[in-house]
C-alpha cells in the first residue's frame with residue numbers, strides 16, 4: 001500500500017512556529033450533467049489533500065493531466081470553494097473569513113496562471129497592473145505607489161520605460177514577470193504558480209525560474225508550483241508532491257524523489273521526462 005507520508009530521509013527541518021500555510025484534508029467533487037440526458041456525473045478532483053508549508057520554502061505539485069493540481073490551487077486560494085477540509089494561513093482559518101478580512105488575507109496569497117495576462121484588467125497599463133493591489137488596499141500615496149511600481153519593474157527585470165504600455169504588447173515572459181511584480185506589490189507571503197512557466201522559451205523559463213528563487217530567498221516567500229514538468233519542479237522546489245486522481249501518492253524532498261522514486265506514478269513521470277530529454 002503506497003502512502004504519502006514523509007520518510008525520515010524526506011523530513012524537512014520545521015521550525016517550532018506554526019507553519020505559514022497548513023492545508024488539511026482538502027476535498028472537492030465536481031458535479032456535472034451528462035449531455036443530453038442530464039444524468040449527474042461526479043468527479044472527485046481532490047481527495048483529502050494535506051500538507052504544510054513554511055515561510056521561505058517551496059513545494060511543487062506534479063501529476064498527470066486531470067490529477068487535481070489546479071483544483072488544489074483554486075481551493076487553497078478560495079477561487080473555488082472546497083467541499084471539506086481546512087486551510088490555515090498564519091493560523092487563520094481562510095474558510096471562515098468573508099468580506100474585508102478575506103480580501104486582506106487573500107492578498108497575501110497570490111495566484112499566477114499560465115497566461116497571467118488573462119487576470120489583468122485589459123484597459124490597464126503595466127504600471128496600473130502593479131499598482132492595483134496597493135490602490136485596493138490604500139497603501140501609500142500615488143507617488144509612492146508609482147515609485148514602488150518602478151522599483152518592482154526593475155526587480156523583476158522589466159524595462160521601466162514600458163510602465164505606460166499595455167501588457168498586451170508584452171512578450172509572454174514579460175507578462176509573467178509583470179504578474180510576479182503584482183504579487184510582490186500585494187506583499188504576498190505565498191504565491192501559487194499554476195503552470196506559470198509553461199509555454200515559455202527554455203531560456204526565458206530559466207531566467208524567470210532564477211528570478212523566483214532569488215525573490216523567494218530575499219522575502220522568505222513560500223511558493224507552490226503546479227507543474228507537469230518534473231525537471232523544473234526539481235530545480236525550483238524543495239519538495240515535490242506527486243498527485244494522482246486527487247490524492248498525493250508520494251511526497252518528499254525533490255532530490256530524493258527524483259533519484260529514488262517509490263510510487264509507480266512518480267516513476268512514470270520521471271520516465272516521461274527522460275524519454276522527452278532523449279528526443280530533444
Ligand SMILES: Nc1ncnc2c1ncn2[C@@H]1O[C@H](COP(=O)(O)OP(=O)(O)OP(=O)(O)O)[C@@H](O)[C@H]1O
Nearest residue numbers: 030031032043045064065066067068069070071072
Ligand atoms: N469546472 C469543472 N467541472 C467539472 N469537472 C471539472 C472542472 N474542472 C476540473 N474538472 C475535473 O476535475 C479533475 C481535476 O481537474 P484539474 O483541472 O484540477 O486537473 P489538473 O491536474 O490541473 O490538470 P492539467 O494538468 O490538465 O491542468 C479532472 O478530471 C477535470 O476534468
Ligand SMILES: [Mg+2]
Nearest residue numbers: 069070071194
Ligand atoms: Mg491544471
